[in-house]
Amino acid sequence: MEKAVNVGIVGMGVVGTGVAKILLNQGHLLSERTGQRFVLKTVVDLDWERERGVDLSGVEKSTDFEALVADPTIDIIVETVGGIEPAFTMVRRALAAGKHVVTANKALIAMKGKTLFKEAEDHGVELRFEASVGGGIPIIKSLREGLVANKIKNMYGIINGTSNYILTRMHRDGLDFGAALREAQTQGFAEADPTLDVGGGDAARKLTILASIAAGGFVEFNAIPVEGNTELTTLDINFAKDFGYVVKLLAIYRFNGEKLDLRVHPTLVPGDHLLAAVNNELNAVFITGDYVGDTMFYGPGAGQTPTASAIVSDLVDLAHVLQTEKTASITTVNPEKQVPLFSLEEITNRFYLRLFTMDQPGILAQIAGVFGKHGISISSVVQLETHGAENYVPIVLLTHEASEKAMFKAMAAIKEFPFVRPDILRLRLFK
Amino acid sequence: MEKAVNVGIVGMGVVGTGVAKILLNQGHLLSERTGQRFVLKTVVDLDWERERGVDLSGVEKSTDFEALVADPTIDIIVETVGGIEPAFTMVRRALAAGKHVVTANKALIAMKGKTLFKEAEDHGVELRFEASVGGGIPIIKSLREGLVANKIKNMYGIINGTSNYILTRMHRDGLDFGAALREAQTQGFAEADPTLDVGGGDAARKLTILASIAAGGFVEFNAIPVEGNTELTTLDINFAKDFGYVVKLLAIYRFNGEKLDLRVHPTLVPGDHLLAAVNNELNAVFITGDYVGDTMFYGPGAGQTPTASAIVSDLVDLAHVLQTEKTASITTVNPEKQVPLFSLEEITNRFYLRLFTMDQPGILAQIAGVFGKHGISISSVVQLETHGAENYVPIVLLTHEASEKAMFKAMAAIKEFPFVRPDILRLRLFK
Numbered sequence: 001m002e003k004a005v006n007v008g009i010v011g012m013g014v015v016g017t018g019v020a021k022i023l024l025n026q027g028h029l030l031s032e033r034t035g036q037r038f039v040l041k042t043v044v045d046l047d048w049e050r051e052r053g054v055d056l057s058g059v060e061k062s063t064d065f066e067a068l069v070a071d072p073t074i075d076i077i078v079e080t081v082g083g084i085e086p087a088f089t090m091v092r093r094a095l096a097a098g099k100h101v102v103t104a105n106k107a108l109i110a111m112k113g114k115t116l117f118k119e120a121e122d123h124g125v126e127l128r129f130e131a132s133v134g135g136g137i138p139i140i141k142s143l144r145e146g147l148v149a150n151k152i153k154n155m156y157g158i159i160n161g162t163s164n165y166i167l168t169r170m171h172r173d174g175l176d177f178g179a180a181l182r183e184a185q186t187q188g189f190a191e192a193d194p195t196l197d198v199g200g201g202d203a204a205r206k207l208t209i210l211a212s213i214a215a216g217g218f219v220e221f222n223a224i225p226v227e228g229n230t231e232l233t234t235l236d237i238n239f240a241k242d243f244g245y246v247v248k249l250l251a252i253y254r255f256n257g258e259k260l261d262l263r264v265h266p267t268l269v270p271g272d273h274l275l276a277a278v279n280n281e282l283n284a285v286f287i288t289g290d291y292v293g294d295t296m297f298y299g300p301g302a303g304q305t306p307t308a309s310a311i312v313s314d315l316v317d318l319a320h321v322l323q324t325e326k327t328a329s330i331t332t333v334n335p336e337k338q339v340p341l342f343s344l345e346e347i348t349n350r351f352y353l354r355l356f357t358m359d360q361p362g363i364l365a366q367i368a369g370v371f372g373k374h375g376i377s378i379s380s381v382v383q384l385e386t387h388g389a390e391n392y393v394p395i396v397l398l399t400h401e402a403s404e405k406a407m408f409k410a411m412a413a414i415k416e417f418p419f420v421r422p423d424i425l426r427l428r429l430f431k
Numbered sequence: 432m433e434k435a436v437n438v439g440i441v442g443m444g445v446v447g448t449g450v451a452k453i454l455l456n457q458g459h460l461l462s463e464r465t466g467q468r469f470v471l472k473t474v475v476d477l478d479w480e481r482e483r484g485v486d487l488s489g490v491e492k493s494t495d496f497e498a499l500v501a502d503p504t505i506d507i508i509v510e511t512v513g514g515i516e517p518a519f520t521m522v523r524r525a526l527a528a529g530k531h532v533v534t535a536n537k538a539l540i541a542m543k544g545k546t547l548f549k550e551a552e553d554h555g556v557e558l559r560f561e562a563s564v565g566g567g568i569p570i571i572k573s574l575r576e577g578l579v580a581n582k583i584k585n586m587y588g589i590i591n592g593t594s595n596y597i598l599t600r601m602h603r604d605g606l607d608f609g610a611a612l613r614e615a616q617t618q619g620f621a622e623a624d625p626t627l628d629v630g631g632g633d634a635a636r637k638l639t640i641l642a643s644i645a646a647g648g649f650v651e652f653n654a655i656p657v658e659g660n661t662e663l664t665t666l667d668i669n670f671a672k673d674f675g676y677v678v679k680l681l682a683i684y685r686f687n688g689e690k691l692d693l694r695v696h697p698t699l700v701p702g703d704h705l706l707a708a709v710n711n712e713l714n715a716v717f718i719t720g721d722y723v724g725d726t727m728f729y730g731p732g733a734g735q736t737p738t739a740s741a742i743v744s745d746l747v748d749l750a751h752v753l754q755t756e757k758t759a760s761i762t763t764v765n766p767e768k769q770v771p772l773f774s775l776e777e778i779t780n781r782f783y784l785r786l787f788t789m790d791q792p793g794i795l796a797q798i799a800g801v802f803g804k805h806g807i808s809i810s811s812v813v814q815l816e817t818h819g820a821e822n823y824v825p826i827v828l829l830t831h832e833a834s835e836k837a838m839f840k841a842m843a844a845i846k847e848f849p850f851v852r853p854d855i856l857r858l859r860l861f862k
Contacts, residue, residue, distance in 0.1 A: 026581075138578065141572065142572070142577070145744060148461070148464055150457075150740055272708075276708075277708040291449075291453055291457070291740040291743075292730060293734070295728075295731075297726075299726035309578065309720065312580035324755035
């Protein structure tokens with residue numbers, strides 16, 4: 001009953017090495033569980049000088065990707081090169097050559113998924129990407145298979161580990177943004193250039209993937225409104241805490257049955273919500289389906305061994321596909337289906353607004369007047385006394401549900417006041 | 432490409448009716464997602480007088496289970512009768528007749544799984560049971576497929592909704608056990624006879640299923656030590672809270688690489704652990720794998736539509752199996768494999784001990800002396816002053832890690848003291 005499944009890996013960086021470790025170290029377990037033997041036949045990389053901490057004796061070490069694609073004994077190719085190019089060309093070549101492909105590459109799936117899934121379909125092979133969102137959490141499988149009976153009403157994802165680590169340190173330990181970021185970099189969670197992480201771009205790529213699956217049609221990455229964490233101060237974190245909230249960078253999916261509301265931005269999450277308890281570099285996706293109700297999937301969103309764990313689960317699924325010689329009928333993403341998105345202007349939210357004003361009488365009345373004029377109702381205000389030589393005092397307002405458009409106009413009007421400092425921060429509340 | 436998959440349901444109670452609702456109402460969605468058409472052909476029940484809140488026109492309503500089994504057009508039978516008999520006989524008959532079977536029946540899988548999986552294998556069909564643990568949470572799929580690359584080191588499950596609801600109300604709102612139980616019954620979470628829920632038996636059945644999958648061999652349900660919630664008082668909940676803990680009824684799986692430590696008992700969970708934030712009737716399973724690290728799966732553990740959501744995910748998987756005409760190679764449970772269990776005596780834990788003593792001098796010293804004699808080190812003691820006419824005062828002790836055997840002996844010795852009331856409560860701390 002035991003069959004060999006021959007695997008090639010291209011890109012022996014951190015994640016590729018992790019996949020090699022599992023295939024070499026957990027071979028007996030995988031064979032016992034699946035009745036199939038996974039053989040790591042070839043690994044392709046340009047650098048074979050570096051020590052990787054895994055014994056590759058018996059594995060062909062190559063620098064020639066084309067030879068891997070041309071090898072008729074290779075069943076599945078794992079792409080762990082990362083980025084768009086050359087990964088895109090490589091995955092396309094592999095699919096066209098009739099190989100199943102597994103990737104952890106969220107940028108590739110988010111930006112080039114439509115082309116690649118078409119390529120896979122044309123050649124009767126599959127492209128799997130469990131590790132592209134939520135690292136080791138089996139979130140793609142849960143969404144496509146476990147929750148297959150459900151229309152997905154809402155998803156709220158904490159899907160950028162760096163941002164969550166920074167926010168946790170700010171909330172729990174009072175660090176400012178810069179110090180928390182430097183710590184994340186020291187700990188190895190954050191890239192040298194953290195723009196994609198703290199700017200929300202990484203979360204938006206992952207949201208594109210989750211939303212396409214949930215909605216059953218490809219979502220345009222560029223159409224998602226994205227705001228990052230970079231303007232958050234410890235003052236805001238502490239105000240939020242006093243109001244009973246924890247600030248989390250959320251990737252948001254809300255479906256009203258016709259149009260999708262997709263966004264990435266820092267969000268005030270109620271302190272007793274389960275998402276508020278997701279801390280440090282950990283990830284979680286909170287999903288509400290029309291039949292199942294509320295669910296949450298939690299775990300490590302990155303790292304060598306969690307990511308490799310997800311990739312190997314894809315390998316096992318593909319081994320079943322190889323055995324049956326039919327592609328699995330998980331056809332949740334229809335490349336022809338257009339899913340209309342709400343523009344930010346069309347939606348409503350509750351807002352947190354923090355601004356600094358000069359300490360003069362009558363200012364709060366004037367600001368409140370602007371809100372009233374734009375039909376925005378204030379639910380809570382805090383203005384602190386000044387102590388010492390500060391010229392500006394912070395004012396924080398929470399609003400009831402209001403339209404984004406009205407809030408945009410109100411903020412523009414408030415910025416015109418000569419007594420208001422230009423660094424106004426607007427956050428949104430969880431709903 | 433669209434094929435019909437003919438489904439029969441036996442047992443049109445709450446859950447069976449839920450499955451009918453999804454098949455009848457989400458047909459378009461399922462067809463779009465899977466390329467297959469799910470047809471609810473026949474429903475079998477003895478009572479066709481009752482109003483079920485679902486329009487069954489076009490579906491054959493029958494009282495004849497044998498006719499369902501004999502119908503060659505039926506591909507899959509859903510068993511939602513519940514309990515051991517007649518469900519056991521029915522499932523066995525269906526498998527022997529070459530039908531795939533889906534069940535939500537945890538008692539059946541926990542107690543008769545070995546026989547039934549053998550029966551399924553002998554007839555080249557599959558028995559699926561996603562809904563048997565954690566209701567709508569795709570926990571079985573996540574464990575068998577999503578985490579397939581991992582040896583499972585630990586699992587901690589909050590897998591009885593009634594108990595969790597009661598504990599949440601006691602912790603948050605100060606209700607005593609009886610009042611919280613009555614409320615759970617009013618809300619429809621608890622059975623009229625709640626013994627299985629609050630006694631831990633229901634959680635032990637589910638743990639049997641999870642442990643068998645994780646360990647890859649059948650676990651004997653009767654070998655699992657089980658303690659319930661029934662002796663917990665609000666005093667204990669509040670002491671635990673003061674120490675920084677939340678009491679949860681946990682199903683515990685710990686594997687040291689050779690032997691399994693399985694238990695069900697109320698456990699003091701640290702207040703900042705994610706499991707402590709799982710409240711009300713909700714369920715969660717916290718799983719640590721050797722490659723993935725810590726993960727958690729959360730959602731509704733019972734109820735009509737969540738349970739039906741899980742059953743339909745099994746139907747979709749089986750539709751793939753039907754299409755390929757091969758059984759899926761998810762062979763994680765080997766009926767021949769014996770997994771040795773630790774006896775309770777062999778393991779160590781940290782303990783919470785609450786006892787009432789007469790208010791006399793020197794008592795604490797005598798109790799502490801017993802612990803010392805048995806090599807148990809005390810980490811924390813609280814003895815409260817008496818107010819009013821109470822003859823007995825509560826003493827609560829937390830211990831460092833100690834053997835269950837030593838603790839058993841120490842408790843027996845303490846019970847001998849004439850100044851100690853017999854209602855001593857021993858709980859365990861999360862580790």
